Amino acid sequence: xxxxxxxxxxxxxxxxxxxxxxxxxxxxxxxxxxxxxxxxxxxxxxxxxxxxxxxxxxxxxxxxxxxxxxxxxxxxxxxxxxxxxxxxxxxxxxxxxxxxxxxxxxxxxxxxxxxxxxxxxxxxxxxxxxxxxxxxxxxxxxxxxxxxxxxxxxxxxxxxxxxxxxxxxxxxxxxxxxxxxxxxxxxxxxxxxxxxxxxxxxxxxxxxxxxxxxxxxxxxxxxxxxxxxxxxxxxxxxxxxxxxxxxxxxxxxxxxxxxxxxxxxxxxxxxxxxxxxxxxxxxxxxxxxxxxxxxxxxxxxxxxxxxxxxxxxxxxxxxxxxxxxxxxxxxxxxxxxxxxxxxxxxxxxxxxxxxxxxxxxxxxxxxxxxxxxxxxxxxxxxxxxxxxxxxxxxxxxxxxxxxxxxxxxxxxxxxxxxxxxxxxxxxxxxxxxxxxxxxxxxxxxxxxxxxxxxxxxxxxxxxxxxxxxxxxxxxxxxxxxxxxxxxxxxxxxxxxxxxxxxxxxxxxxxxxxxxxxxxxxxxxxxxxxxxxxxxxxxxxxxxxxxxxxxxxxxxxxxxxxxxxxxxxxxxxxxxxxxxxxxxxxxxxxxxxxxxxxxxxxxxxxxxxxxxxxxxxxxxxxxxxxxxxxxxxxxxxxxxxxxxxxxxxxxxxxxxxxxxxxx
Numbered sequence: 001x002x003x004x005x006x007x008x009x010x011x012x013x014x015x016x017x018x019x020x021x022x023x024x025x026x027x028x029x030x031x032x033x034x035x036x037x038x039x040x041x042x043x044x045x046x047x048x049x050x051x052x053x054x055x056x057x058x059x060x061x062x063x064x065x066x067x068x069x070x071x072x073x074x075x076x077x078x079x080x081x082x083x084x085x086x087x088x089x090x091x092x093x094x095x096x097x098x099x100x101x102x103x104x105x106x107x108x109x110x111x112x113x114x115x116x117x118x119x120x121x122x123x124x125x126x127x128x129x130x131x132x133x134x135x136x137x138x139x140x141x142x143x144x145x146x147x148x149x150x151x152x153x154x155x156x157x158x159x160x161x162x163x164x165x166x167x168x169x170x171x172x173x174x175x176x177x178x179x180x181x182x183x184x185x186x187x188x189x190x191x192x193x194x195x196x197x198x199x200x201x202x203x204x205x206x207x208x209x210x211x212x213x214x215x216x217x218x219x220x221x222x223x224x225x226x227x228x229x230x231x232x233x234x235x236x237x238x239x240x241x242x243x244x245x246x247x248x249x250x251x252x253x254x255x256x257x258x259x260x261x262x263x264x265x266x267x268x269x270x271x272x273x274x275x276x277x278x279x280x281x282x283x284x285x286x287x288x289x290x291x292x293x294x295x296x297x298x299x300x301x302x303x304x305x306x307x308x309x310x311x312x313x314x315x316x317x318x319x320x321x322x323x324x325x326x327x328x329x330x331x332x333x334x335x336x337x338x339x340x341x342x343x344x345x346x347x348x349x350x351x352x353x354x355x356x357x358x359x360x361x362x363x364x365x366x367x368x369x370x371x372x373x374x375x376x377x378x379x380x381x382x383x384x385x386x387x388x389x390x391x392x393x394x395x396x397x398x399x400x401x402x403x404x405x406x407x408x409x410x411x412x413x414x415x416x417x418x419x420x421x422x423x424x425x426x427x428x429x430x431x432x433x434x435x436x437x438x439x440x441x442x443x444x445x446x447x448x449x450x451x452x453x454x455x456x457x458x459x460x461x462x463x464x465x466x467x468x469x470x471x472x473x474x475x476x477x478x479x480x481x482x483x484x485x486x487x488x489x490x491x492x493x494x495x496x497x498x499x500x501x502x503x504x505x506x507x508x509x510x511x512x513x514x515x516x517x518x519x520x521x522x523x524x525x526x527x528x529x530x531x532x533x534x535x536x537x538x539x540x541x542x543x544x545x546x547x548x549x550x551x552x553x554x555x556x557x558x559x560x561x562x563x564x565x566x567x568x569x570x571x572x573x574x575x576x577x578x579x580x581x582x583x584x585x586x587x588x589x590x591x592x593x594x595x596x597x598x599x600x601x602x603x604x605x606x607x608x609x610x611x612x613x614x615x616x617x618x619x620x621x622x623x624x625x626x627x628x629x630x631x632x633x634x635x636x637x638x639x640x641x642x643x644x645x646x647x648x649x650x651x652x653x654x655x656x657x658x659x660x661x662x
Contacts, residue, residue: 034379036060036464039447039658047451049444049654052474052543052637054662055466056143056619057447062381063146063598065393066517071407078515079581084555085528087128087415087507090548090625091476092426094500095132095539114428114497124420128507128538130412136538137412137511138395140527143468143619144610145591146599147389149382151468154375156319157440157459158326158359158367166443166453166653171460172368175347182245182264187364188348189213189300190310191341192331199312199332201346201360205301207240207281213345213364214241214266214283214299218291224271228287228297231329231362233343236271237279238299268299284343288363298364300343310348312358319369320360325440328362370459374439377446377465394520409516410524415509424505428497429480430487431541435639437469444656451655466656470619471537472637473628474545476503500546518582522591525584528553531611534623543639545632548625556584621659636662 036058069075097115099108118125139151161172177183189212190201204212216238221228228234243266249258272279286298321332334342346360349371359369375383385403396408417424439445442458445466449457457463481487487494511528513521528551530536539547560579582590592610599613607613611620621627631637640649 034462034464036379037447037449039466040449040451040655041658041661043451043655043657043661047453047652047654049649049656050636050638050640050662051444051656052639053469053471054618054622054656054659055445056468056470056622057615057658058149058379058382058464058467059146059599059615060603061146061598061600062148062384062387062389063595065388065390066519068388068393068406068409069515071409071515075515078517079521079558080514080516081556081558081578082513083511083524083528083553084557085415085509085511086418086552086554087509088550088552089501089503089505089507090535090550091474091503092479092500092546093128093505093539093549094498094541094546095128096498112496114499116425116499116501123423123425124417126417126424126501128415128509130414130509132538133415133509133511134395134410134412136536137524137527138391139468139470140536140619141394141523142389142391144526144595144616145390145523146595146603147391148384148387149378149465149467150391152374152378152465154373155322156315156373157370158319158323159370159440159458160365160367162365164653165651166456166458168442168456168458171458175349175368176365182262184243184264185213185364186347187213187345187366189298189343189345191303192335192344192360193341194332194335199317199335201310201312201344201358202303202306202341203308203310204343205304207301209240209242209266211240211243211266212301214238214268215296216268216271216285216299218295218297220269221271221285221297222291224273226271226273226285227291228285230290231287233284233286234273236273236283236285236299237275238268238271238281238283239278240281240301241266241268271299286343286363298345303341310346310356310358312360316358316360316369319373323367324436325438326367331360331362372459374459374465377459377463379464390520390523394516394523409514409520411512413510413512415507418506418508424501425499426502428499430494430497431479432481432544433490433493434541434543441650443653448655453653456653456655470622471542471547472622472631473535473537473548473625474632474637475629476545476548479541479544479546498541500541518587518590519594520591522587522589522594525553525556526588526591526610529584529588530623531620533626534620535625536623553584556587618659621662631662 039057069078074080095117096110097113097117098119099110099113100121103113116126117129118127141147142149142151159168159172161168162176163169164172173179173183176185176187178186188203190203193200193202206212226234226236243264245262245264246267247260248263249260251257252259270279271285282302283299284302286300288294288297317332331342331344344360344362345364345366346358347368348356348358350356357369357371359366361367385400388397394408394410397403397405399405443456446457446459446463447466449463481494511524513524535548535550537547538549541547558579558581595610596604603613603615605614610616628637640654642648642650
């Protein structure tokens with residue numbers, strides 16, 4: 001990814017083309033310096049969205065860590081030892097087991113293993129992996145310590161807003177059609193090819209009227225005996241025509257009457273599979289969907305001059321590959337079996353020749369790339385590689401972009417069963433269908449400054465991400481799908497059963513630490529020893545209510561390293577001498593004072609404690625088990641439905657409120 005600009009220039013020189021590398025667009029560069037606006041709080045009841053998740057707002061400042069010192073010795077003014085923890089599952093809890101040797105040899109996938117994580121295969125080996133605990137605790141430390149925002153995947157997103165109710169409709173149409181000319185297509189047509197490690201588009205020819213793209217009715221091609229598979233293409237011959245205005249009709253839902261409207265396009269009335277009288281121009285017929293269901297399809301001219309070829313930047317190829325919401329064929333895969341190129345449609349964007357970017361697709365109204373990636377909507381001070389925050393100081397930092405790396409100083413052991421004589425596993429069941437995260441739902445994932453549907457912020461706007469995503473606590477009941485008929489009808493959406501451990505299952509674990517300052521140890525204890533009524537979430541199926549667990553630090557042991565090594569040769573008497581120090585509550589206070597001293601007065605908002613600040617009020621609400629259960633009873637934290645009594649609840653682009661406003 002880092003070398004795409006250099007590779008692009010190198011390839012262009014070999015081809016004799018003058019192509020400049022693609023820098024960030026002005027919109028992206030602006031996003032790097034943007035501030036964190038407040039999320040709109042006065043959302044009208046009919047405009048409020050619901051979801052099993054919510055967000056802790058981004059912090060407006062980053063509290064830097066104190067200098068860490070070297071890791072090759074124990075420092076006298078720092079703390080080394082362990083925290084002993086007791087854990088109790090408040091709901092069923094599930095972490096998928098790993099594959100054993102025979103399953104690996106049989107090429108099975110982990111998702112097909114329904115059992116709970118238990119290395120060795122016996123129920124007495126059941127445990128919560130230390131890696132799962134580490135990830136969960138790290139996220140909480142990042143939030144409460146006012147650290148940088150790093151737990152996100154930076155990728156480009158796509159949208160198709162042709163008939164969207166929000167302002168996304170205008171955004172999409174602005175690039176795809178000319179609304180002042182009866183929606184005449186603005187898109188261009190060409191042929192996608194792969195040359196070495198690069199992808200290119202050669203624009204199709206333009207006729208005397210500067211037309212590349214034509215439309216043809218299904219009845220026309222059907223009458224000629226031509227059949228093209230869904231989203232596939234076929235070489236045909238036709239007669240070029242001028243664009244004209246064509247009357248179409250839509251059904252008025254209120255009156256039931258047909259309402260006329262006009263569209264402008266070049267309509268082809270005859271096609272053939274070989275050159276014949278009247279049909280002498282070579283072109284490509286492209287199916288926009290199933291013949292018979294989709295009545296209008298596309299025709300484009302054959303390729304134009306090679307000198308007009310466009311080199312697609314690696315970043316656009318990467319984003320296209322990661323577009324998981326695309327249900328149509330992958331053009332990059334089709335290129336491999338089409339040495340002469342695959343017909344495609346595309347638009348270029350950017351405000352100068354030097355920063356042109358390309359979006360492309362298989363049919364005319366394809367999914368268009370947002371101009372900003374997820375990472376572009378994170379303010380630069382929250383991703384500054386030159387600053388080290390407390391989360392990095394505690395958990396370590398991997399080498400990246402030439403920056404120094406260093407190891408973490410916190411180590412998580414697996415949490416083992418306290419009672420290994422009783423099998424805590426429930427019966428294996430299919431869970432209800434879970435929705436995958438959809439960051440394209442911008443009315444949830446981005447800060448909104450209004451609930452008015454025509455003025456919502458999307459990924460082409462000057463806004464920021466909402467923040468850290470967490471799941472509400474629920475009762476943990478009713479997670480199973482009992483309807484066998486439904487499971488059979490939607491078999492691909494129910495990949496495997498899961499076998500959680502039951503509510504009430506208890507575990508014990510140790511978290512070890514080395515060379516921590518008082519405030520750093522306090523940060524760990526602050527997120528372990530939560531306020532009364534609050535609990536953690538770990539494992540899979542969190543949206544269904546699984547994974548609520550209460551962690552209680554039962555013992556804090558501070559190691560006296562000097563005494564330990566003095567007794568090194570005492571034989572059987574060698575032990576881990578402890579030293580007296582602050583209590584758990586005192587360490588938590590040290591951390592709290594450290595953060596309150598480092599954040600702005602605006603973010604303190606007059607709070608006397610860290611939990612009273614605006615951000616941590618949202619966190620406390622999300623971690624409150626009783627509150628989550630009450631919201632579940634009221635139906636406030638379930639998934640919105642595409643089909644149901646309220647029809648498609650996503651169409652109205654309802655805005656997700658702050659946690660304390662749910």
